[in-house]
Amino acid sequence: MRRFDGKAALVTGAAHGIGRATAARLAGEGARLVLADRDAAALQAVARELAAVHGADVVDLTYDAADGAASAAMADRAASAFGGLDCVVCNAGIYRRGHFAAIAAAEWDTVLAVNLTSVFRIVQAALPALRAARGNVVTTASTAAVRGIAYAAHYAAAKAGLVALTRSLAVECAPDGVRFNAVCPGRVKTGIATGQPPLAGADAALVVRPPRLAGRTDGGAPDDIAAAIAYLASSDAAYVSGSVLVVDGAQTIG
Ligand SMILES: NC(=O)c1ccc[n+]([C@@H]2O[C@H](COP(=O)([O-])OP(=O)(O)OC[C@H]3O[C@@H](n4cnc5c(N)ncnc54)[C@H](O)[C@@H]3O)[C@@H](O)[C@H]2O)c1
Numbered sequence: 001m002r003r004f005d006g007k008a009a010l011v012t013g014a015a016h017g018i019g020r021a022t023a024a025r026l027a028g029e030g031a032r033l034v035l036a037d038r039d040a041a042a043l044q045a046v047a048r049e050l051a052a053v054h055g056a057d058v059v060d061l062t063y064d065a066a067d068g069a070a071s072a073a074m075a076d077r078a079a080s081a082f083g084g085l086d087c088v089v090c091n092a093g094i095y096r097r098g099h100f101a102a103i104a105a106a107e108w109d110t111v112l113a114v115n116l117t118s119v120f121r122i123v124q125a126a127l128p129a130l131r132a133a134r135g136n137v138v139t140t141a142s143t144a145a146v147r148g149i150a151y152a153a154h155y156a157a158a159k160a161g162l163v164a165l166t167r168s169l170a171v172e173c174a175p176d177g178v179r180f181n182a183v184c185p186g187r188v189k190t191g192i193a194t195g196q197p198p199l200a201g202a203d204a205a206l207v208v209r210p211p212r213l214a215g216r217t218d219g220g221a222p223d224d225i226a227a228a229i230a231y232l233a234s235s236d237a238a239y240v241s242g243s244v245l246v247v248d249g250a251q252t253i254g
Contacts, residue, residue: 186248
């Protein structure tokens with residue numbers, strides 16, 4: 001028996017990086033998947049690949065997490081795609097760099113909308129299905145939420161909000177048997193910072209140190225995070241709710 005046999009899971013940000021790796025892992029363990037992302041072409045390619053490689057039932061939904069109503073509508077469609085939802089992985093996110101004094105209000109709003117408000121809308125829409133299934137939610141936060149990060153205050157604030165949202169819902173939804181947990185990745189080799197040039201005038205002494213774990217000092221792999229997400233989403237974590245799991249190769253400890 002594989003851990004996700006008979007389970008239906010929604011994974012956001014599934015077209016690339018950690019979300020893609022998570023979708024592959026859940027498909028390999030038997031899940032039926034609803035994959036969501038704004039990058040329609042890449043998402044459809046992932047859906048086709050997982051169906052071909054794993055024989056998985058896969059539905060792909062294109063949405064823009066910057067749009068709250070679109071996020072809620074996507075989650076509604078996800079809940080009806082397979083007649084229920086056992087697991088929601090809220091993983092879609094964006095990272096932006098900037099000196100605090102130069103962060104434009106519109107940029108702040110976008111970072112908060114994609115990384116935090118969209119999760120509020122998705123979980124609210126999915127909650128009836130999750131209650132019915134006694135399901136669970138895993139959010140992808142960041143070590144930035146726990147320790148702060150220079151030159152990305154909007155990102156850190158959004159991720160700290162995401163951790164607080166996750167832990168608050170773990171309490172509020174405990175009587176319904178719905179679990180909520182967060183993973184906090186450190187540096188992971190994905191395309192999230194692609195296209196962002198080094199920040200002029202940044203103080204190198206304030207920039208985060210690399211991971212320390214031997215063989216991983218250049219960053220973790222998406223599957224390192226997918227493994228943690230799959231654990232939290234599975235019945236192996238049946239007694240785990242409200243946890244914040246740091247996965248960072250000893251990058252931020254000490
Ligand atoms: N890579 C890291 O070092 C790192 C560290 C800590 C946390 N994280 C978090 O992990 C999560 C996944 O990031 P990743 O590293 O795999 O990056 P990634 O860029 O490879 O993947 C992010 C995915 O989210 C999607 N996405 C972005 N904006 C969207 C929007 N408006 N609507 C819908 N989908 C959207 C992208 O298309 C992409 O598929 C993010 O929440 C990120 O903040 C990443």
